[in-house]
Amino acid sequence: ALRALEKGGTLALAGIYMTPIPSLDYTLDLFQERTLQSVTANTRQDGLDLLKEAAAIPIRTHTVPFQLEEANLALQQLKAGTIQGAGVLHVM
Numbered sequence: 001a002l003r004a005l006e007k008g009g010t011l012a013l014a015g016i017y018m019t020p021i022p023s024l025d026y027t028l029d030l031f032q033e034r035t036l037q038s039v040t041a042n043t044r045q046d047g048l049d050l051l052k053e054a055a056a057i058p059i060r061t062h063t064v065p066f067q068l069e070e071a072n073l074a075l076q077q078l079k080a081g082t083i084q085g086a087g088v089l090h091v092m
Contacts, residue, residue, distance in 0.1 A: 002024070002029040002030065002034055002036065003028055003029060005034045007032040007033060007034075008032070008033050008034070008035075009034050009035070010034070010035040010036075010037055011034070011035070011036050011037065012037045012038075012039060013036070013037070013038045013039070014038075014039045014041060024036075061085065061086070062084060062085030062086070063085050063086050063087070063088045064077075064083050064084070064085055064086070064087050064088065065088050065090055066087055066088065066089050066090065067089075067090055068089055068090065068091050070089075071089055074087040074089060
């Protein structure tokens with residue numbers, strides 16, 4: 001998959017269970033600023049444990065709502081760092 005990426009492309013590995021990753025050839029696999037990125041994967045039980053912990057703390061969230069038509073504005077504000085909390089798009 002890495003060899004199929006264009007220059008500057010990113011390959012994300014998101015599997016919880018994966019086969020071993022073979023050794024890489026830098027010139028063929030990573031040259032041209034290709035990125036190999038892993039993500040954290042959690043189990044259902046991890047999620048349940050997190051929600052239980054969040055209720056006990058308690059966690060307070062702050063969201064800034066945007067209508068779907070305001071998606072570009074939301075992205076601009078996220079990029080500029082002017083949103084305190086998380087931007088949320090309402091799609092219904």
